[in-house]
Amino acid sequence: MRGDAFPCLTGGRTSRGPRGRGTQAQIHMEDESPPPQGVGVKVLEATLLSALKMLDVGKWPIFSLCSQEELKLIRQACVFGNAGNEVLYATENDEVFVLGMNCSGCLGTGDMQSTIEPRRLDTLCGKKIACLSYGSGPHVVLATEEGEVYTWGHNAYSQLGNGTTNHGFIPCQVSTNLVNKKVIEVACGSHHSMVLTSDGEVYTWGYNNSGQVGSGSTANQPIPRRVTNCLQNKIVVNIACGQMCSMAVVENGEVYVWGYNGNGQLGLGSSGNQPTPCRIAALQGIRVQRVACGYAHTLVLTDEGQIYAWGANSYGQLGTGNKSNQSYPTTVMVDKDRVTEIAACHSAHTSAAKTQSGQVYMWGQCRGQSVILPHLTHFACTDDVFACFATPAVMWRLLSVEPDDHLTVAQSLKKEFDNPETADLKVLVDGKYIHVHKVLLKIRCERFRSILNNDDEIIEMSEFSYPVYRAFLEYLYTDNIRLPPEDAIGLLDLATLYRENRLKKLCQQTIKQGICEENAIALLSAAVKYEAQDLEEFCFRFCINHLTVVTQTQGFAEMDHDLLKNFISKASRVGAFRN
Structure with missing residues (x-):
């Protein structure tokens, strides 16, 4: 006889199997090495979330x-x-x-x-x-x-x-x-x-x-005061500062500037300072969406995705192909793609832009060198331009995690598990329904290809418990198993019956997490019963390493005669009983 002599080891068909001290686990199978013991599903999910949002x-x-x-x-x-x-x-x-x-x-x-x-x-x-x-x-x-x-x-x-x-x-x-x-x-x-x-x-x-x-x-102004004059009746939608100048974009796309203008950074066609807001007349008819200021140069982005620049240009930060300052707005050519983002920082002489296709360009000061035309980088965001090329290496804005609503195919399938709104089949187990999709079950499992009919709306499963069968169906959607180690023996039984070899390996990994001195013999019995050789070897080594305590447990005292005989023989061969 093998493990059949133990009622607790008849798998998910009649009971939950031996209880261990492990926590609920979700395992993703990349290789056959066991995951860290005691890692719970919430910890793993939090780790994954952190990785995605980091x-x-x-x-x-x-x-x-x-x-x-x-x-x-x-x-x-x-x-x-x-x-x-x-x-x-x-x-x-x-x-x-x-x-x-x-x-x-x-x-x-x-x-x-x-x-x-x-x-x-x-x-x-x-x-x-x-x-x-x-x-x-x-x-x-x-x-x-x-x-x-x-x-x-x-x-x-x-x-x-x-x-x-x-x-x-x-x-x-x-x-x-x-x-x-x-x-x-x-x-x-x-x-x-x-x-x-x-x-x-x-x-x-x-x-x-x-x-x-x-x-x-x-x-100097010691407290906040509203900027009025030309802005009195305007609704401003964007602001920026150079070292000693200020800019504002109003809702109709006009740009107002004031402050220091020694390098032409106000774009007014002169070099005289401006103590109150003044509209840039040269941008008449051009609708500006955003403004960005460098140390002494200015960039604006129009609603058509074009860039204009003006001001200091000693490092080529205007992207005009030369190093001459410009006091009037000048077009910056960034390939033929529409620009969606501009970047500059008041502490640097560097400029950057991102296009609609995701390409990132930079120009101006680059680690002490001058780049006088927009240069295509290998970066995915303008922030990296300032990290790697600007002096000093600061951020031009507060860098934040951007929410990503896009779901991969795998994420979409995972989301649809047990979703009654899209499911076309209900699996009845222990009086509870699990909502699934026939086509996915047929694609993922040979057993379902043979038992499912197109007109099935409900099928009843009585061989295994609800937790076990739910875990199995969820595995078909996610390639993961999510259930406590003590329940995984039932899933191991199912995997053996359904000839799901990959699932069988996942179950063994999960069961290993729940092993302790009290249940080691029961788990060993289950491994033998379901011909899970990897788990059997693991449980045997655990028993040998904790032999004194294991031999004093009730599980050892009630051990099946044939299993006990085999255990003692194997333990003797590895020298477990030597003084």
Whole structure:
């Protein structure tokens, strides 16, 4: 006799089999090596989710200070500072951490101590970050999804908007003139700040030596004030800052500029500073969607997917094929494809663009060299251009995980398992229905090809328990098995009966996770019964390694005579009973 003498080992047909101490597991079969013991389905699913949502931040050197475990949790990040030596990131549970040099207290930790270990910013934890920008001091301006604004860091020019010139060592909310306003976009110049509200208003504060806050004077502005003049009755939809200038795009596609203009970065055809907003007349009839500012150059993207550039060009950052500055908007030719994204950063002389087909181009300063025409890169996003080519290697925007609604074929099939809305067959087991699709069952399982008829709407299965049969049907949709190790013996029985060899291997892997001294003999019996040689060898080695305890269990005392005889013989051959 083999394992038939043990009622608990008759498989899923009559009972659940021996209970172990393992947790529910979902195994994906890539090879025959067993997965880590005790790994549960929720842990595996969380790991998979983290892998799918993990930001690719490895190109920025500062992230080498973080462990792999920390990197997997990051959902938003911004590398900033004069040398790319500071970083702020938010995790999947909305915790906010910082690390780096902490110049001028720009990490917001309450001091000026640099840190190579991530430090938590309690003030911002639990607040979902919508956007973030930074200056050269550096100072940081952040807006939450609720529309609140927080600032900290360098403040010698009142760029924090709190009415003082004292550095801010912790994030503090900016409320003056922003009460009941929801901020949806932020931008920083070298030492001035600008925000855009949901109702299309622009507020600025900070350094104003060149008129960059748009107030009409050159006096620094210690608190947020609305930019009016030509913008008084306009609804602004996008903002950007160069080192000492400011830009705004209004809803009809016009572009307004103000501030420093020594390199022609305002696009007005002159080099004189502009203390209040002025419309770029040269763009008349062109509908602009976005504006991006470099150190002293400007890019705009039109609704037709074209790029115009103007301003400083000493590194070829205008992409015109030469290094001559331009004070009027000039067309930038990026192949023949429509451009969907432009990128620039006020601390760099680098430009980038992404086309509708997903190609990424860069031009301007590239690791000290000059690229005077748009150059096709091997990157998939403009962010990588600044990580690898710009000086310093900072981020031009807050980098965030983008939701991906696309489902692969495998993901689509998994989603449709037990879906009554699309299923055309119900499998009745233990009085419960499992909704499936006949064509998939026929494709995936030879047994179903022989028993299913086209007019079947319900089939009843009584050979195995509901958990076992549900796990089997789910396996046909997912190539995974999801059930506790103690229930997997029933599925092993089914796999043996149905001649599903791959499923049989998966079951053995799952059962291994649930082995313990108390059930080792029962699992060994099951392995022998179902001719699962890999599992049998595993259980035998486990019994030998825990021989003293195993021989004292009830399972060993009730062991089938033939199985006991074979066990003792085999154990003797491997020297288990030697003193």
